[in-house]
Amino acid sequence: METLKKINLINGLDIAIVGGGPGGLALARLLQLKGARVKVYERDLNQKARVQGAIVDLHYHSGLKVLEAAGLMDAFKARYMRGADSFRLVDENANVLVDDYFQSGRYTFGDEHFRPEIDRGALRDILIDSLLPGTMVWDSQLIHLSLRDGRWEMQFKNATHASSDLVIGCDGHRSGVREYLTDIQSVYSGASIIQGEIDAPRTACSELYSMINNGSLMAAGQGKMLMVQPRGDGGLTFYAASMYPENWEKVSGIDFRIPREVCDYLDNFYDGWHPAFHTMFSACKHFTYRPLHYHPLTLRWQTKPNITVxxxxxxxxxPNGxxxxxxxxxxxxxxxxxxxxxxxxxxxxxxxxxxSMFARALPICGETVEGIKDFASPSKESIRKLIQIFGNDENI
Structure with a gap:
C-alpha cells in the first residue's frame, strides 16, 4: 500500500494569532520553531501596558510540558517563585484548617506533583522574549474579519488592517474570532468575584501579608470565600467570591470605580470575619467585579478550513487552576x-x-461548573470536603 506523502501544511502560510496571552504566545513560539510565518495581534498598547494579574501554577502534563517543548524551561526556572506553591486554608476567624507550608518544597522539577508558580507577567515576558523580532503587533484589537479569495482580512480598532491565510483566536472570554465559528454565547455560572489589587501589602495589611507567607491563602466561611495570592512585584491580589444574581453589578448601587463604596460593601458582607481581612479591604485602591461564565458543555462547531480558537x-x-x-x-x-x-x-x-481539545476540556469544565457553589458559597460540608481533598480532615 502506497504511503501518503507528508505535507508541510504551514509552508508559505501567513498565520495570524489574535491575542497575546499564554496560549497564543506559546502557539507562536512553537510554530516559529517549525519555521512558520506568524504574527501575534494584541490589544494592549505595549508589553508593559497593564498588570497581568496574580500568580499561575503550571502543571507537569500541560503547562510545564509545553515550556519544555518550546525550549523555555531554563528561562522559567530562572523566574518562577520558589515556595509560592504552598497553600493555607483558614476559616473566617483565621483559624488554620489546612497548612501546606510545612510540606512545600517536597516536590521539584521532573515530579508530576510539582506545580511551580510564576507571576503571569513574568510568564508572558518569557514567551514574548522567545519570539522573533517583529512578531508582536501591539495596539491591535480585532473588530472585524472578512474572507476574500481564501484569505482573512482583519480590521482593527486603531483603523489598521492586515491579512492572513489562517486565523487562530486566542483572545479569551469575549473572543472576536469565536463568533466566526459559532453564535453560541457563554452562560452565567451564578457566581461572581470581586477582585482587589494591593501594591504594598507588607505595610498596608501586614497581618494578612504575614498570613499568606508568599503562598496562596483561602478563607472559607458560610456562603462566602476569599482567595489571596501574591504577585511577582511584591503586591497581592484577592478574590472575594459568592453567589450573586446575574444583574447584581447594575442593581447593587455600588460604583466599582470608587474604592470606598466597594470596601464598605465588603466590610458589611464579611462582618464578623477576622480584622486582618477588613484591613486588606481598606488597603485596596482598585477593585474589579467579575461575573464567572462558562461555555455550554455541548458547545461544538463545524470545522472551517482556515480559522479556529x-x-x-x-x-x-x-477559575479552577x-x-x-x-x-x-x-x-x-x-x-x-x-x-x-x-x-x-x-x-x-x-x-x-x-x-482533541473538546474531549480534554469537557470533563474539567463539567466538574468545575458542578462545583461552583461549593467554591463560591461553601457550606460546612463543602468546607469539610476541601479539607479532605488536601489530606487533613482533623480540624473540622
Missing part, C-alpha cells in the same frame, strides 16, 4: 496537528485538534 475562547469555564495550562496544551496540540505531516490539508488538521 483555543483556550478560554474555545472552552471558557470558571487549569485555564492557562489548558490553553498552553491546546497550543501544543494545534501546533503538532499543523506540523506533524499526518494530515493532508489545514481543515483536517484543525478538525483533529478541535476533537
Amino acid at each position: 483555543l483556550g478560554d475562547a474555545a472552552h471558557l469555564m470558571p 487549569e485555564g492557562v495550562n489548558l490553553a498552553m496544551l491546546d497550543a501544543l496540540d494545534l501546533s503538532d496537528c499543523l506540523t506533524n505531516g499526518a494530515y493532508q490539508n489545514i481543515e483536517d488538521a484543525l478538525m483533529a485538534y478541535e476533537k
Whole structure:
C-alpha cells in the first residue's frame, strides 16, 4: 500500500494569532520553531501596558510540558517563585484548617506533583522574549474579519488592517474570532468575584501579608470565600467570591470605580470575619467585579478550513487552576496537528485538534461548573470536603 506523502501544511502560510496571552504566545513560539510565518495581534498598547494579574501554577502534563517543548524551561526556572506553591486554608476567624507550608518544597522539577508558580507577567515576558523580532503587533484589537479569495482580512480598532491565510483566536472570554465559528454565547455560572489589587501589602495589611507567607491563602466561611495570592512585584491580589444574581453589578448601587463604596460593601458582607481581612479591604485602591461564565458543555462547531480558537475562547469555564495550562496544551496540540505531516490539508488538521481539545476540556469544565457553589458559597460540608481533598480532615 502506497504511503501518503507528508505535507508541510504551514509552508508559505501567513498565520495570524489574535491575542497575546499564554496560549497564543506559546502557539507562536512553537510554530516559529517549525519555521512558520506568524504574527501575534494584541490589544494592549505595549508589553508593559497593564498588570497581568496574580500568580499561575503550571502543571507537569500541560503547562510545564509545553515550556519544555518550546525550549523555555531554563528561562522559567530562572523566574518562577520558589515556595509560592504552598497553600493555607483558614476559616473566617483565621483559624488554620489546612497548612501546606510545612510540606512545600517536597516536590521539584521532573515530579508530576510539582506545580511551580510564576507571576503571569513574568510568564508572558518569557514567551514574548522567545519570539522573533517583529512578531508582536501591539495596539491591535480585532473588530472585524472578512474572507476574500481564501484569505482573512482583519480590521482593527486603531483603523489598521492586515491579512492572513489562517486565523487562530486566542483572545479569551469575549473572543472576536469565536463568533466566526459559532453564535453560541457563554452562560452565567451564578457566581461572581470581586477582585482587589494591593501594591504594598507588607505595610498596608501586614497581618494578612504575614498570613499568606508568599503562598496562596483561602478563607472559607458560610456562603462566602476569599482567595489571596501574591504577585511577582511584591503586591497581592484577592478574590472575594459568592453567589450573586446575574444583574447584581447594575442593581447593587455600588460604583466599582470608587474604592470606598466597594470596601464598605465588603466590610458589611464579611462582618464578623477576622480584622486582618477588613484591613486588606481598606488597603485596596482598585477593585474589579467579575461575573464567572462558562461555555455550554455541548458547545461544538463545524470545522472551517482556515480559522479556529483555543483556550478560554474555545472552552471558557470558571477559575479552577487549569485555564492557562489548558490553553498552553491546546497550543501544543494545534501546533503538532499543523506540523506533524499526518494530515493532508489545514481543515483536517484543525478538525483533529478541535476533537482533541473538546474531549480534554469537557470533563474539567463539567466538574468545575458542578462545583461552583461549593467554591463560591461553601457550606460546612463543602468546607469539610476541601479539607479532605488536601489530606487533613482533623480540624473540622
